[in-house]
Amino acid sequence: MRLSSLQNPQIKAWAALRTASGRRQQGLFLAEGEHLAGEALQAGAAQALLVDEERQEQYEKYLNTPVPVYLMPPHVLQKVCDAKTPQGILAVCPIPAQQELGSLGGRLVALNGVQDPGNAGTIWRTMDAAGFTGLVMDEKSADPFSPKALRASMGAVFRVPVYRCASLAAALAPLAGCAFLAGDLQGEDFFARAPVQGDLCLLIGNEGQGLDEETQAMATHRLKLPMPGGAESLNAAVAAAIMMYDVVRRNG
Amino acid sequence: MRLSSLQNPQIKAWAALRTASGRRQQGLFLAEGEHLAGEALQAGAAQALLVDEERQEQYEKYLNTPVPVYLMPPHVLQKVCDAKTPQGILAVCPIPAQQELGSLGGRLVALNGVQDPGNAGTIWRTMDAAGFTGLVMDEKSADPFSPKALRASMGAVFRVPVYRCASLAAALAPLAGCAFLAGDLQGEDFFARAPVQGDLCLLIGNEGQGLDEETQAMATHRLKLPMPGGAESLNAAVAAAIMMYDVVRRNG
Numbered sequence: 346m347r348l349s350s351l352q353n354p355q356i357k358a359w360a361a362l363r364t365a366s367g368r369r370q371q372g373l374f375l376a377e378g379e380h381l382a383g384e385a386l387q388a389g390a391a392q393a394l395l396v397d398e399e400r401q402e403q404y405e406k407y408l409n410t411p412v413p414v415y416l417m418p419p420h421v422l423q424k425v426c427d428a429k430t431p432q433g434i435l436a437v438c439p440i441p442a443q444q445e446l447g448s449l450g451g452r453l454v455a456l457n458g459v460q461d462p463g464n465a466g467t468i469w470r471t472m473d474a475a476g477f478t479g480l481v482m483d484e485k486s487a488d489p490f491s492p493k494a495l496r497a498s499m500g501a502v503f504r505v506p507v508y509r510c511a512s513l514a515a516a517l518a519p520l521a522g523c524a525f526l527a528g529d530l531q532g533e534d535f536f537a538r539a540p541v542q543g544d545l546c547l548l549i550g551n552e553g554q555g556l557d558e559e560t561q562a563m564a565t566h567r568l569k570l571p572m573p574g575g576a577e578s579l580n581a582a583v584a585a586a587i588m589m590y591d592v593v594r595r596n597g
Numbered sequence: 598m599r600l601s602s603l604q605n606p607q608i609k610a611w612a613a614l615r616t617a618s619g620r621r622q623q624g625l626f627l628a629e630g631e632h633l634a635g636e637a638l639q640a641g642a643a644q645a646l647l648v649d650e651e652r653q654e655q656y657e658k659y660l661n662t663p664v665p666v667y668l669m670p671p672h673v674l675q676k677v678c679d680a681k682t683p684q685g686i687l688a689v690c691p692i693p694a695q696q697e698l699g700s701l702g703g704r705l706v707a708l709n710g711v712q713d714p715g716n717a718g719t720i721w722r723t724m725d726a727a728g729f730t731g732l733v734m735d736e737k738s739a740d741p742f743s744p745k746a747l748r749a750s751m752g753a754v755f756r757v758p759v760y761r762c763a764s765l766a767a768a769l770a771p772l773a774g775c776a777f778l779a780g781d782l783q784g785e786d787f788f789a790r791a792p793v794q795g796d797l798c799l800l801i802g803n804e805g806q807g808l809d810e811e812t813q814a815m816a817t818h819r820l821k822l823p824m825p826g827g828a829e830s831l832n833a834a835v836a837a838a839i840m841m842y843d844v845v846r847r848n849g
Contacts, residue, residue, distance in 0.1 A: 474830070476824075499830070504828075570726075576756075579722070582719075
C-alpha cells in the first residue's frame with residue numbers, strides 16, 4: 346500500500362511512536378533502519394513495514410513478507426523517523442507483553458535510574474552478547490523502547506526480555522536466593538570476590554548519583570572495580586559490561 | 598573582564614572552537630561544564646575561564662584564579678557552548694603538544710576509525726580509570742578534542758596523553774617488542790589467552806567495519822571475546838573496556 350500524505354492519520358499515529366506517551370498509548374515501538382527492521386522481520390515481531398518508495402530496489406529482499414508493507418515518499422517516512430539520516434526502512438512492532446519476573450532466568454541486570462537511553466541500550470546489547478537473561482528497569486530509567494535506546498541495543502529487544510517496574514526494591518524482593526551485586530566505592534575488590542553461585546543480578550545505578558539508598562540496601566555483595574588510574578568513576582554501560590564479562594569468564 | 602556582544606571578535610574566535618577546523622587553526626579546545634572546567638583549572642591547563650554573569654555566585658570558588666575570567670550574559674556564552682543545556686561555565690585550554698610515541702608508556706589503546714566521539718571519549722575515560730598510559734588515534738577516528746568526546750572522557754584529557762597520526766601501522770611500527778592485541782571473530786578465546794608480558798597495545802576498530810586490513814596485519818595476538826548470547830558484536834567502547842579491565846585483573 347502507498348501512503349503519500351502527511352495528513353494521513355496512520356502516518357500521524359506512527360510519528361507519535363517517537364514519543365514515550367505515543368508508545369504507551371498505542372503499545373507499539375519503531376525498529377528503525379535496515380539492521381533493526383531486518384531483525385524484527387526475522388523474529389516475527391513486526392506488525393508493519395514502512396519503506397521509502399525511492400529505495401524499494403535496495404530493500405527488495407524485505408518486501409516479500411507476510412507483514413503489510415507501506416511505501417511512502419521520503420518526506421513522509423522522514424516524519425515517522427527519529428534518525429537524522431534515515432535509512433528509508435522501519436518496522437512497527439508491538440511492545441512485548443511483560444513476562445513474569447520469575448521467568449526471566451538467572452542472569453539479570455537491574456537499572457536504577459540509568460537515564461541515558463544510549464547507556465540503557467548499550468547495556469541491553471552487552472547482555473545479549475554475554476548471555477544474560479533479563480533486563481529489569483525502574484521508572485526512573487530511560488524508556489528502553491525509545492529510538493535511541495533501541496539503536497544502541499542492536500536488536501537485543503528481540504532476544505532479551507525487559508521487565509519494567511516502579512521500584513527495583515519492591516519488584517525484586519520475591520527473588521529469594523538471588524545474589525545482588527552492587528558497585529560500591531567502599532566495597533571489596535570486584536575481581537577478588539568470593540564465587541557467586543546460582544542466580545545473580547547486577548545492580549547498575551544512575552550516571553551521576555549511582556544507586557539510590559533503597560536499591561543499595563538490597564545488595565548482597567558490595568564490590569568495587571579497581572581504578573588504578575586517575576579517574577574516579579566509569580561510564581555506567583562500561584561498568585556493567587566489565588562486570589557481566591567477568592561473570593562470563595568465571596561462571597561460564 | 599565583561600564581554601557582552603555577540604559581535605566581539607574574541608567571542609567569535611571561541612565559538613569557532615566548536616568545530617574541528619577552528620580548534621586546529623587556534624590550537625585550543627573548550628572544556629565545558631563545571632566538572633571539566635574545574636579539572637582544567639586544577640590541572641593548570643586553562644588559558645581563560647568563561648562564566649555566565651548570572652551564575653557568578655554559583656561558581657564563585659572558581660573565580661579567584663590566576664587565569665583570566667571573562668563574564669558574559671547567558672546568550673553570549675551560549676554562542677560558545679556546544680551543550681544543549683549549558684552549565685554556564687567553561688575553560689579555554691591549549692591543545693597539548695604531542696609527546697613522542699616512545700614516551701607514552703607501555704599500556705596503549707589505538708583507535709582505527711572509531712568515529713563516534715562518544716565512543717572515543719568513553720574509551721579515554723576507561724583508560725584513565727584502568728591506568729592505561731596513552732591513547733593513539735588515526736585520522737579516520739573522531740576528533741578527541743570535540744565537545745562530545747571531551748564530555749564522555751570526563752577529564753581524561755588532563756591525565757592520559759593522546760597521540761594522533763595518519764596511520765596506526767606507520768606510527769606504531771617503531772614499537773618493537775610491544776604486543777598488539779586485536780579483536781578477531783576467528784581468534785582464540787580472549788580469556789584463555791597466554792600471558793602477555795611487557796608493553797601492550799589494544800587495537801580497536803571502526804564501529805561497523807572493525808579494523809582495516811593494514812591494522813589487522815599488525816596484530817601479534819588475535820583474540821575473540823566470547824558471545825554466548827544472541828548478539829554478534831559489542832559496542833567498541835564496551836569491547837575496549839572489557840579487554841582493558843581483564844589486563845588490569847591479570848597484569849595488575
